[in-house]
Each structure stands twice: as C-alpha cells, then as structure tokens.
Amino acid sequence: MRSSLGIQIGSFLALLALWHLAAVLAKSSLLPNPVMVIEVIGEAIASGELPYHLAITLMRVLASFILAMVIGTAIGIAMGWSRSFNRLFDPWLVFFLNIPALVLIILIYVWFGLIEIAAVSAVALNKIPNVAVTLREGTRALDKDYQEMARSFRLGFAKTMVHVILPQLYPYLAATARSGLALIWKIVLVVELLGRGNGMGFQLHLFFQLFDITNILAYSLSFIIVMQAIELVLFQPAERRISRWRR
C-alpha cells in the first residue's frame, strides 16, 4: 500500500519533469513550465479568483451529480424491476444515451434560457441514462432469495430497501458514481463555456481568447487536484466502508 503510493507519486513527478523538459526545449510562451504554472496558481488563489470559480463549478458538479444519481437510480430500478416498464421506456433510454451532450446543452439553453437551472439540468440529463442503464443491470441481478427472506419475515418496504436491496446495488452505484463524476465535471465546463458568466469553463474560455496558456494550465491543474482529492477523501473511504464485509 505504502510502496504503491510511492510509485504513484514518483510517476506523477516524472510526468512533471517531462513537461518541464519539453517547456525548456520549446522556449515558447505557449508552453509554460510547471514552475510558472504553480506560481500563477498561487497568485490566483491569493486574489480569490481561482477559489471562487472553482467553488462555483464544484457546486454545479454536485447539484447535477445528485440530480442524475437520484433520478437515474429510480428509473434504473423501475426498469430492472418491471418488464413492461422496461419495454415501454427502453427506446427512450437508447435515444437519450445516443444524443451528443452538446446537442442537449444547446437545446436546453435555447428552450429555457441561459439560466442556472438549465445548466444544471442539461448536465444531469446527459448522465441520467448511464446511471439508469447500470442500475437496471444491478436490479436484474438482485438475489430473489434475499427478497423471499425479507417477505417471509415481513420486513416492510423501508427495511427491505435499506438492508436488502441497496447493499446489493452498492457496487453498481459506486461504479456509476465514479464514472459519473468524471463525465459530469467535463460537461459542466462545456455548459459554463457556452452559457454561464462564471465557473471554470467560463474562465478557460476567457483565457483561451487571451491565449493565456499559463492560466489555462493553472486552472486545469487545480481542478484535477481537487477532483483527485474528492476521489481519495470521499469515494475510496466510502467504498472501503461499504465492502468491509467481503472476505
């Protein structure tokens, strides 16, 4: 465990070194070296600008994530449970799975305006079908033996859900939450770039127009670090906790 962490850090440092070498060789303002980028990160944090936009983006990620997980899970469970429901809505699912994210975003902005709720729903809408498909699989794989046990002991709906059904769905929820977070934050940036006046996407767009590569890299790097921290601090401990019963 500790040695694998060491390897990971070493590997990351090697990437930084490679970047630095490339920057030194290129001698171009279009490829700043890591030291310059880290300096800019420091300045942007000091001015409060980076934390502000980062926080805005994270809030949007969080809102869309929760929306997508809750709605997607409900749809997925319903489709896994009921064959007729599945037959009815499977074509819808296929349709929404295959709509490009950008098309959904544009349509929703056009129909509902460049407002916050439109931005968040556009992102959520892009992820809901994926969540639904995964949870449908999970629901189909539920062990009927446990449900019989729950029914014969009259556990009732709430207890059955919490103690019998959801624990069987945790692996599916964890998988879709992971991939969901990765997908959602990328789409949030697009939504911000197209129709919001703040957030990471908006800032990146601004820097793009100014050809300010140092700032683009500074913002991206900070964001990657924050997302990785979320993975380490939230997802991995949660997963360990949930799966501690496994041998």
Add this chain to the structure above:
Amino acid sequence: MEIKIHAKSFSTGGLSSEQPVLENIDLQLRPGEFVVLFGPSGCGKTTLLNIIAGLDAFYEGDVRLPSAEGRVDPVTGYVFQTPRLLPWRTVRENIQLVLDGDENDLEMADALIEDMRLAEFANSYPNRLSVGMRRRVALARAFIVAPDLLLMDEPFISLDDPTARRLRMLLLDVWKRRRTTVLFVTHDLREAVMLADRIVFLSTRPATVIADIAVDIPRDERHDDSRIEDFRSMLIMKNGFLFADP
C-alpha cells in the same frame, strides 16, 4: 392451525401448460407440536412451505394460521435450505433486523444470541463463519420473532453428521424453552424420527399426504441413537410402501 391445499401447479413454460405439484393436502397442526414433513426430493415440499409462509399466493386452497394474543397477523419464522443471511450485516444485525427494533427487542436478541452460544461471533460477518455456524444464526433469526409457526426447509442439509447432529440437539433445546409449532421438512428419516412428534409422509409429484405417523419416543430419549434407529427400522418394516422411491 389448518392448512388445506386443493391444487398447486407450475407452468413449465413448455408445451404442456401446467405441471401439478401439490394435490389435496390437508394438514392440521396442534399448538406447540413438532411436525415433520417427509417426502422424496423434489416432491414439492419447499413449494408447500412457501405457500404457508405467504410467499406464493397462486394456489387453490386455504391456509389458516392462528396468531398469538395481541398480534394482528400471524408471524412465521422461516429457516431456509440455505441460511440466507445478509452477508453485509453482522450476526447481531442479521438477527435484530427481523425485529421491530425497540429497546426491549434488542435485549431479547442479545439474550437469544447468548442462549444459542453465538455471543462470541455476534459482531462477525456471516461469510467469516463456518457453514454450521451460519445455520445456527439462521435458526436464531427464526426463533427471535417468537413465531406462531416455525417453518424449516431441510435446514441441516449438506452438513457433516456430527455438526448436523449438534444442531438438531440445539434446535430441540431451544424449541423446548421457546415452544412454538414447527413444520420441518426433510428427506432424512433418521432426522425426522429424532425431531418429530408426528411425521407426515408425502408422495412423489403431485404431492399428497399418504401417511401420518406419531413418534412416541419420549423427548428425553431423543439423544439416544439406538432408540431412533429402532423406531426407524420398525417404521420401514411396517410401512415399506412409504419409502418406495421410484
């Protein structure tokens, strides 16, 4: 306690539409009685238990279970052929789960855990326990609800002989102290003789009752293997037709 099933069939999905499983089953259980359902494998014993447990509503007949005072619906405890413990819950959590969860209940659960010598494993997850131990937990879970009827579906199958024997003794011991009506399914005659007040014999499919024989070995001699064996041989001698397994 009255269980009457006129007919129960399964659709096999094939060309022959309906396969009859149970036919004219009529069981009367006295309160506190230990009744063993004995029949060949695959004759529909599990189906019968599922109907009684309320897991299967598609049958013709009538199941009437009395409930203890103060209960609206009768409570059944079910020990399945496999333990069916929730692997993501500890032994204690598995047992507490089937209770309503007030203070009193939790104390009761701990008392039973102590009673069934499970205390040392109370905080373990089921898949860290031996197979015999898991079955013991399943037994505890069925007893903790103080069932009006305890259903047991070959609960000691595929255990080695000493473990199965120990569990049978434990079952009788707990049952003596927490008396309830038991319907126990098996196709092991020795087990049936050891446990039962009365053995009800079922035929092959479609299953129907073909004999109903009281076991008159006193309860305090059930641990004596020679008594069990004598009774068993006598049973086979007198009623050989019951065991003509085609």
